[in-house]
Amino acid sequence: MNLDIERVLISQHQIARRVKELADQIVKDHSPPAMGIDAEITIVPILTGALVFCSDLIRQIPLHMQIGMLTVSSYPGTSIRTQGSQVISKQFGDLTGRHVLVLDDILDSGGTIRAVVPVLKEAGAASVKTCVLLRKDLPTARQTQADYVGFDIPDEFVVGYGLDFNNYYRNVPDIVTLKSHVITKSP
Ligand code: 5GP
Ligand code: MG
Numbered sequence: 309m310n311l312d313i314e315r316v317l318i319s320q321h322q323i324a325r326r327v328k329e330l331a332d333q334i335v336k337d338h339s340p341p342a343m344g345i346d347a348e349i350t351i352v353p354i355l356t357g358a359l360v361f362c363s364d365l366i367r368q369i370p371l372h373m374q375i376g377m378l379t380v381s382s383y384p385g386t387s388i389r390t391q392g393s394q395v396i397s398k399q400f401g402d403l404t405g406r407h408v409l410v411l412d413d414i415l416d417s418g419g420t421i422r423a424v425v426p427v428l429k430e431a432g433a434a435s436v437k438t439c440v441l442l443r444k445d446l447p448t449a450r451q452t453q454a455d456y457v458g459f460d461i462p463d464e465f466v467v468g469y470g471l472d473f474n475n476y477y478r479n480v481p482d483i484v485t486l487k488s489h490v491i492t493k494s495p
Pocket of ligand 2: 354355356357358380412413414
């Protein structure tokens with residue numbers, strides 16, 4: 309696996325530091341007086357990419373919270389460009405009156421966030437905020453709602469820390485690029 313890595317873009321140590329900063333900001337924004345004393349929050353990671361990010365982030369947020377889940381497919385198989393975002397499954401129960409924070413691994417075309425926010429509002433959420441670990445340097449990404457952003461990165465295909473290529477490399481601890489021969493056979 310490590311032989312396929314071209315370079316480390318963001319190290320696991322940088323990620324850990326930034327995740328803590330994001331968590332501190334989220335706690336501040338979801339505690340009184342910013343929000344009511346009994347504000348109920350639900351964290352909704354978009355699977356599978358946001359799995360690792362979510363598990364690190366929620367353990368730095370000491371608030372009363374529930375977790376929901378949404379599975380969205382946009383980069384199926386060996387694609388390295390979005391093939392359109394489709395909500396495949398929803399497991400978040402009743403969101404009536406709850407403040408939802410959606411987590412995604414990376415903001416690229418923005419199709420995923422744009423597909424997901426209305427679904428959560430229709431499920432009764434009182435508010436929907438979005439948090440992405442990475443945001444690509446693209447006009448479409450900058451124009452999409454992102455209330456919390458971990459890192460702005462160049463428009464390159466990255467894997468690791470939950471992000472995949474053909475469902476591999478999610479377990480790489482850093483955010484990395486892959487050698488071109490690994491991804492050349494892709495559409
Ligand atoms: P969007 O819907 O904003 O175009 O893209 C969001 C989804 O596309 C992400 O959740 C992720 O699954 C996938 N994606 C976008 N860019 C990359 C990338 O550079 N690497 C990987 N592995 N997935 C990406
Ligand atoms: Mg994803």
